[in-house]
Amino acid sequence: MSHAAIELSGVVKRFGAITAVNGLDLEVPAGVCLGLLGPNGAGKSTTMRLLTAQAIADSGTIRVLGRELPRHAKPARAAMGVVPQLDNLDTEVSVADNLRIFARLYRISDVADAVERGLALARLSDRRDDTVDSLSGGMRRRLLLARGLMHDPELILLDEPTVGLDPQIRAEVWSLIDGLRSRGATILMSTHYIEEAERLADEVALMNLGRIVARGTPAALIAAHAGRETAEVYGPPARLAEVRAVAEAGGLMVRSAGPAVAIVGAETAQNGEIPADAVIRPASLEDVFVALTGERLE
Amino acid sequence: MSPGNDETGAPAPPRIVREQVGTRRLEWAAISGVMSREVANFRTFWKSSAFSSTVEPLIYLLALGLGLRATVVDDADGLDYVHFVGTGMVATAVIFSSAAPAMFGTYVKHRFQNTYQAILAAPVDVEELVSAEILWIAMRAGFFGCFPLLVTIGFGLDPAAGMLLVPLFCFVTALGFAGFGAAVGASVPKIDQFNYVTSLVITPLFLVAGTFFPIDGLPQWAQIAAEFNPLHQLVELVRHSAFGFESTDPLRFAALLGLAIAMWRLAVSRMTRCLID
Numbered sequence: 001m002s003h004a005a006i007e008l009s010g011v012v013k014r015f016g017a018i019t020a021v022n023g024l025d026l027e028v029p030a031g032v033c034l035g036l037l038g039p040n041g042a043g044k045s046t047t048m049r050l051l052t053a054q055a056i057a058d059s060g061t062i063r064v065l066g067r068e069l070p071r072h073a074k075p076a077r078a079a080m081g082v083v084p085q086l087d088n089l090d091t092e093v094s095v096a097d098n099l100r101i102f103a104r105l106y107r108i109s110d111v112a113d114a115v116e117r118g119l120a121l122a123r124l125s126d127r128r129d130d131t132v133d134s135l136s137g138g139m140r141r142r143l144l145l146a147r148g149l150m151h152d153p154e155l156i157l158l159d160e161p162t163v164g165l166d167p168q169i170r171a172e173v174w175s176l177i178d179g180l181r182s183r184g185a186t187i188l189m190s191t192h193y194i195e196e197a198e199r200l201a202d203e204v205a206l207m208n209l210g211r212i213v214a215r216g217t218p219a220a221l222i223a224a225h226a227g228r229e230t231a232e233v234y235g236p237p238a239r240l241a242e243v244r245a246v247a248e249a250g251g252l253m254v255r256s257a258g259p260a261v262a263i264v265g266a267e268t269a270q271n272g273e274i275p276a277d278a279v280i281r282p283a284s285l286e287d288v289f290v291a292l293t294g295e296r297l298e
Numbered sequence: 299m300s301p302g303n304d305e306t307g308a309p310a311p312p313r314i315v316r317e318q319v320g321t322r323r324l325e326w327a328a329i330s331g332v333m334s335r336e337v338a339n340f341r342t343f344w345k346s347s348a349f350s351s352t353v354e355p356l357i358y359l360l361a362l363g364l365g366l367r368a369t370v371v372d373d374a375d376g377l378d379y380v381h382f383v384g385t386g387m388v389a390t391a392v393i394f395s396s397a398a399p400a401m402f403g404t405y406v407k408h409r410f411q412n413t414y415q416a417i418l419a420a421p422v423d424v425e426e427l428v429s430a431e432i433l434w435i436a437m438r439a440g441f442f443g444c445f446p447l448l449v450t451i452g453f454g455l456d457p458a459a460g461m462l463l464v465p466l467f468c469f470v471t472a473l474g475f476a477g478f479g480a481a482v483g484a485s486v487p488k489i490d491q492f493n494y495v496t497s498l499v500i501t502p503l504f505l506v507a508g509t510f511f512p513i514d515g516l517p518q519w520a521q522i523a524a525e526f527n528p529l530h531q532l533v534e535l536v537r538h539s540a541f542g543f544e545s546t547d548p549l550r551f552a553a554l555l556g557l558a559i560a561m562w563r564l565a566v567s568r569m570t571r572c573l574i575d
C-alpha cells in the first residue's frame with residue numbers, strides 16, 4: 001500500500017470553547033500497532049471518532065486506508081473495526097443477534113458462519129440466545145471486541161480496550177490483540193495504562209491537550225526523554241520537599257509519584273542529589289510523559 | 299500445523315469475504331441491515347403488538363360505537379356509527395404506532411443505549427440509518443393499521459376492493475409521522491419534553507381527524523384546519539376505500555406523500571445534527 005493506514009494532518013476539532021484536538025499530525029503505517037497514550041481529556045476518543053467520521057474536523061485533512069474523510073467514510077469504515085471506549089452493545093436483542101446484525105452491516109457474505117466465528121472469538125457460543133444484560137462485564141467486553149473484529153478489518157481502532165477490566169480478563173484481551181497484530185492488521189489503540197502500551201504497541205504516541213507531544217518505540221522515548229534510571233524516595237512530606245529542592249537545584253527533573261518523589265535521569269546526578277535510601281528503577285513511559293508535559297497519565 | 303499459531307494450535311482462519319462498499323447514498327444493504335436489527339427486536343414483542351392492535355379497536359367499537367349508537371347517535375355522515383368509527387380508527391392505529399415509537403425509539407437508541415453510535419461505526423451513514431428506521435416503522439404501521447378495519451368487517455362492514463389500498467395509505471401516512479417522531483426524538487434534550495409534543499400535536503391531530511365525529515359538523519375555521527391534518531386525510535381515504543373513492547382522493551394521497559418526504563428529510567437533518575459532532 002502506498003499510503004499509511006491513517007494520515008491526519010493539522011486536524012483541529014473544537015466543541016464550543018473546548019479544543020479537543022488541536023493541530024494533530026499523526027501517521028500510522030500499515031501493519032503497525034500504535035499506542036495512543038494520554039491522560040483524561042487528551043483527545044484520544046475524539047481522534048478515534050474523527051477516524052470514523054462520527055465527528056467532523058473543523059480543519060485539517062484525514063485519510064484512512066487511502067480514503068479521504070469525511071467524504072469517503074463509508075467504504076473506509078467497511079474495512080475498519082471499531083471497539084469503543086463505552087460499551088454500546090444492543091441490549092434489546094440476543095448475543096447472537098448482536099453479531100448477526102453487524103455481520104449484515106459489514107456486508108459479510110456468509111452471515112451465519114461469521115456469527116459462529118464471532119461467538120467462538122468471544123467464547124460465548126453457549127450464551128448465544130441470552131440477552132446482553134445477563135452477561136458479565138468481561139463477557140460483554142469480549143462480545144464488543146468480537147463485534148468489531150468479525151469482518152476481519154484491515155484497520156482496528158481500540159479505544160481503551162481494557163479499561164475497567166480485572167487483570168485476568170485484561171490478559172485475555174491482550175492476547176487477543178496480540179493475535180490481531182501478528183495477522184498484520186493495523187491497530188490504533190488508545191490507553192492510559194502504560195503497561196498496556198509497553199506490552200502491545202510497536203510504537204507509542206504521547207498525546208496531551210489534543211496533539212502528539214512525542215512518538216517512538218517505548219525504549220527510544222525513554223532513552224530520549226527520561227534517561228536510564230529513575231530514583232524514588234519515600235518519606236514524610238518535609239523530607240520529600242527537601243529531596244526535591246536539592247535535586248532540582250542540581251538540574252534534575254522531579255515529580256511526585258504517590259507517596260514518593262521520583263527523580264528522573266538519576267544516573268546523571270553528580271553531586272549526591274540522590275539519597276542513599278532511594279529506590280532505583282528503570283525509567284518508564286510515565287517518566288517520559290511527566291518530563292514532557294508535567295502531567296501524570298493515570 | 300502452521301507456525302505462528304502455537305498459542306491456540308488452530309490453523310489461521312480463512313479470510314472473511316465481504317462485499318464492496320461504495321460511496322453511493324441509500325444502499326439497500328445498509329438499510330436492510332439496520333432493519334434486521336428492528337426485526338430481531340420486534341420478534342421479542344410482536345405478540346403484544348398484535349394483541350393490542352386487535353383488542354383496542356374492539357374496545358373502542360364496543361364502548362363508543364355500540365354505547366353512543368344506542369344513546370346519542372345512529373349514523374354519522376349517513377354511515378352506521380360503528381362502521382364510521384371503525385374505519386376512522388385505522389388512522390388512530392397508524393399515528394400511535396408510528397409517531398410515538400419513532401420519538402421514543404430514536405431518543406432511547408441515541409441517548410441511553412448508544413445503538414446508533416455503534417451502527418454508525420459500521421459502513422452505514424445517518425441517511426441510511428434514519429431511512430431504515432422510518433421505513434420499518436411505516437411498514438409495521440401499514441400492517442397494524444389494517445387491524446381496526448378487519449375488526450370492523452367483523453362488525454358487519456362490507457369488504458370492498460378499494461380496501462386493498464389501505465395498507466399503502468397507512469404506510470405513507472406513517473412514514474410522515476415516523477419522520478416527525480424521529481426528528482423530535484433527535485431534537486429534544488430531555489425525554490419528558492415528549493409530553494408537550496403529545497399534548498400539543500398528537501392528541502389534537504388524533505381527536506380532530508374525523509374519527510369519532512364528522513368534521514363537517516364543526517365551525518368553518520375548524521373544518522379548514524382539519525384539512526391540514528394529515529390524519530384527517532387518512533381517515534377520508536380509508537372511509538372512501540370502503541364506501542367509494544372521490545375525485546379529490548389522489549390529491550389527498552399526494553399531500554400525504556409530500557408530507558412523508560418532507561418529514562424524512564427533516565429527520566435526516568435533525569439526526570445528523572445530533573449524531574455527528
Ligand SMILES: Nc1ncnc2c1ncn2[C@@H]1O[C@H](COP(=O)(O)OP(=O)(O)OP(=O)(O)O)[C@@H](O)[C@H]1O
Pocket residue numbers: 015018019020038039040041042043044045046047085192575
Ligand atoms: N461531544 C462532545 N461535546 C463536548 N465536548 C466534548 C465532546 N467529546 C469530547 N469532548 C471534550 O473534548 C475533550 C477531549 O475528550 P476525549 O474524550 O477525546 O478525551 P480522551 O483522551 O478520550 O479522555 P479519556 O481518557 O478520559 O477517555 C474533553 O475535554 C471532552 O470533555
Ligand SMILES: [Mg+2]
Pocket residue numbers: 044045046085159160
Ligand atoms: Mg476516551
